[in-house]
Amino acid sequence: MTYDFLIIGSGISGALIARELSKYDVKTILLEKENDAANHATSANSAIIHSGYDPDPGSLKAKLNVEGNKLYDQLEKELDIPLFKNGAFMVAHDKDEEGLLERYLERAKTNGVPGVALLDQAEAKKLEPNLADSVTKVLNLPTTKVTYPWEVAIASIENAVDNGVLFEKNQTVEKIDKQDEYYVIKTAEGTTYQSRYVINAAGAYAEQIAKMVEKNVQYHITPRKGEYIVLDRRVQGFIKRTLYPTPDEKGKGVLMVPQFHGNILIGPNSELQSSLDDASTSKGGINVVKEGANRLAKNIPFHQTIRTFSGVRASSTHHDFYIKPSLEQPGFIHVAGIDSPGLTAAPAIAKYVVETLIIPQETLPINKHFNPRRQAIKLYDDMSLSERQEAFKADQRYGNLVCKCERITEGDIVRHIHRAVKGDSVKAIKKRARAGAGICQGGYCEHQIIKILAKELGKTPLEINYFAKGSNILKRETKVKS
Numbered sequence: 001m002t003y004d005f006l007i008i009g010s011g012i013s014g015a016l017i018a019r020e021l022s023k024y025d026v027k028t029i030l031l032e033k034e035n036d037a038a039n040h041a042t043s044a045n046s047a048i049i050h051s052g053y054d055p056d057p058g059s060l061k062a063k064l065n066v067e068g069n070k071l072y073d074q075l076e077k078e079l080d081i082p083l084f085k086n087g088a089f090m091v092a093h094d095k096d097e098e099g100l101l102e103r104y105l106e107r108a109k110t111n112g113v114p115g116v117a118l119l120d121q122a123e124a125k126k127l128e129p130n131l132a133d134s135v136t137k138v139l140n141l142p143t144t145k146v147t148y149p150w151e152v153a154i155a156s157i158e159n160a161v162d163n164g165v166l167f168e169k170n171q172t173v174e175k176i177d178k179q180d181e182y183y184v185i186k187t188a189e190g191t192t193y194q195s196r197y198v199i200n201a202a203g204a205y206a207e208q209i210a211k212m213v214e215k216n217v218q219y220h221i222t223p224r225k226g227e228y229i230v231l232d233r234r235v236q237g238f239i240k241r242t243l244y245p246t247p248d249e250k251g252k253g254v255l256m257v258p259q260f261h262g263n264i265l266i267g268p269n270s271e272l273q274s275s276l277d278d279a280s281t282s283k284g285g286i287n288v289v290k291e292g293a294n295r296l297a298k299n300i301p302f303h304q305t306i307r308t309f310s311g312v313r314a315s316s317t318h319h320d321f322y323i324k325p326s327l328e329q330p331g332f333i334h335v336a337g338i339d340s341p342g343l344t345a346a347p348a349i350a351k352y353v354v355e356t357l358i359i360p361q362e363t364l365p366i367n368k369h370f371n372p373r374r375q376a377i378k379l380y381d382d383m384s385l386s387e388r389q390e391a392f393k394a395d396q397r398y399g400n401l402v403c404k405c406e407r408i409t410e411g412d413i414v415r416h417i418h419r420a421v422k423g424d425s426v427k428a429i430k431k432r433a434r435a436g437a438g439i440c441q442g443g444y445c446e447h448q449i450i451k452i453l454a455k456e457l458g459k460t461p462l463e464i465n466y467f468a469k470g471s472n473i474l475k476r477e478t479k480v481k482s
């Protein structure tokens with residue numbers, strides 16, 4: 001089969017580009033090297049839909065950030081994704097930082113961010129009583145939102161698949177050759193594809209992919225790690241808004257981010273590293289995060305910490321998003337250097353790639369059957385009493401509570417296993433149904449999730465992965481049989 005478009009990488013960029021292309025009557029395939037969509041930067045970030053106060057005016061980041069922020073309201077309706085419209089404060093502690101607030105107020109206005117204003121200490125404290133006492137002034141950024149990043153990517157792929165796109169995971173692109181008007185793409189798993197266009201949305205690996213095609217890649221990826229602490233959702237309401245410090249030379253700094261489901265995320269730090277995917281955490285990094293947070297709020301309930309994690313930003317030497325056609329090979333498009341605010345900008349990135357880079361080159365016929373809507377699966381815990389009664393009547397597995405912390409039933413898990421983009425690992429179920437995302441982090445329910453996955457997928461429990469390929473938790477049978 002020959003495709004018109006082959007997209008490499010199913011993070012938020014590739015997922016939304018796939019969906020955007022599904023609006024046209026073209027053959028598109030999305031390839032992912034991992035055993036699930038959105039396993040890299042898209043699954044380990046602050047989840048903020050930034051307002052656009054931060055990027056340099058005139059940059060692609062500034063334009064696509066502000067546009068992307070608005071497009072999330074449309075995505076919420078079309079894809080039924082979580083979107084928490086909680087706003088944000090950037091806080092200052094002294095005259096110097098107050099000067100920075102004024103600078104960012106002007107920058108936000110230049111970038112077209114609506115509703116920005118300075119508030120004094122008393123006004124800010126009234127809205128956020130747990131602000132640190134040392135805070136003297138804040139910049140109010142009311143269009144800041146929070147989403148559930150991997151759910152947005154998975155929902156976009158599900159909608160794209162529903163509209164005719166093919167999604168194949170466990171396919172690691174390792175060789176790309178140009179033959180006449182086609183690219184021939186080979187994967188480590190032994191599959192060969194042909195496509196007229198290749199879109200490189202491989203995140204931190206974008207430079208590696210580009211080197212398969214170009215002699216002189218115009219950017220170099222300089223990975224930056226960011227570490228986080230997650231507080232349990234019992235802290236819900238401690239702060240309502242996202243809290244930012246004033247930015248420094250390393251970026252936006254350590255933030256406090258109330259999440260859609262009630263948890264609070266604290267982080268990230270920002271450390272250059274050579275590895276493209278080392279997502280470990282360190283005591284030093286977590287201490288930096290705690291110190292940063294203590295400048296934002298007082299009496300932070302750190303004792304409610306349920307886990308730490310880190311993500312790797314695909315920053316580049318270009319210092320802006322590098323979204324351009326190849327200078328050497330027609331039909332190869334770079335979507336590279338997508339660090340922050342890539343999550344926010346992604347819907348606008350997708351439009352930019354299709355409408356600005358592709359359509360002027362060739363007319364794309366409209367997909368007359370495009371359906372923009374995709375329906376989320378409602379969890380039992382979110383159902384009304386009558387919905388629960390109906391659900392239980394139809395499937396008694398809704399009566400088996402598996403994840404006690406997040407109140408997720410077997411019925412919920414089964415439905416998330418069989419979604420259009422299947423959840424077939426323990427982490428994939430955590431990402432989709434939140435089973436194992438609570439205070440015990442799967443300690444009490446993981447074994448049951450493995451059993452349910454094995455039963456539904458027709459596999460043995462030994463074959464069920466925790467996360468990436470080869471991460472099976474159970475290594476061999478013992479004499480105890482269930």
Ligand SMILES: Cc1cc2nc3c(=O)[nH]c(=O)nc-3n(C[C@H](O)[C@H](O)[C@H](O)COP(=O)(O)OP(=O)(O)OC[C@H]3O[C@@H](n4cnc5c(N)ncnc54)[C@H](O)[C@@H]3O)c2cc1C
Pocket residue numbers: 008009010011012013014015031032033034037038039040041042043044045046047048049050171172173174201202203204205209225226227268310311312313314338339340341342343344345
């Ligand atoms: C710590 C941190 C905090 C952040 N906070 C925010 C925030 O609050 N708001 C915001 O807007 N942005 C934020 N960002 C940025 C945002 O997360 C990223 O810009 C976005 O997730 C990038 O998505 P992507 O699809 O480009 O890359 P990725 O999500 O990394 O996806 C790339 C995909 O390509 C796949 N791939 C790579 N090589 C191959 C290959 N050879 N073959 C097949 N597939 C391949 C990978 O497996 C991966 O799934 C943050 C990032 C980090 C790391």
